[in-house]
Amino acid sequence: MNVTAVMDSINKKQTHTSIKRTYSINKQNMTTKYPRTTEQDIRTNFINKINVRDYFLHERTFSNIKIKLNEQIIWCDKALLAAASPILCDELLKNDEILLLNDINLDDFLLMLEFIYPLFNPEINQQNISCLIKLSHRFQFNILQHACQYYVMKYLSTIRQIIGKCNHLETEDDCFDSNHNDENDTYRKKSDLIEFHDGTCVDAYGIILNLCQWLQTYFYDDNIIIIQSSK
Structure with a gap:
């Protein structure tokens, strides 16, 4: 094999290596620049x-x-x-x-x-639950009706637990000396707010108002629901 043939062979190998390296680098860059997208990501972005x-x-x-x-x-x-x-x-x-x-x-x-x-x-939340209850009952949209009932029951359960804790704390406060009256008054003012697990604070009056509205909807729709919900 002459010198020219050897040099051509070396040049081809270097060129091939350069191409492979460039492809590898480009592939890494593409992976970094264009992260893998799942079907759920596409759907979420579209929505x-x-x-x-x-x-x-x-x-x-x-x-x-x-x-x-x-x-x-x-x-x-x-x-x-x-x-x-x-x-x-x-x-x-x-x-x-x-x-x-x-x-x-x-x-x-x-x-x-x-x-x-x-x-x-x-999703159902505190802002839209009231109108969803009314419309789902009006149009007998059963799937949404059941979803709203589940939300309400879960909501009531959460409030019951939180109020139970507040009542327990108030009972403990009654054991303090009369010197702590100012602190107790401050606590009672704060207790008008009901704090949920996510840190959201809702006025107790607003919650009672919502419950009355929901009760009215359920009552006029079917009295049996009231009985079932109270069990």
């Missing part, structure tokens, strides 16, 4: 980009029914509404053009729709 109002206020491919709420019109899918609610199903069978629900707040109804459409991933 976060969706504006609920924008989604329902505009006609889409599978939108085949209009609903009018206080002079505002939204577009929905009949099949999804009918499958979720027998009340809506009956109304849709009677009226094929536009459904009038002028006694319902648009934002509240959109909130319920989030639980009907699998596209969204909503």
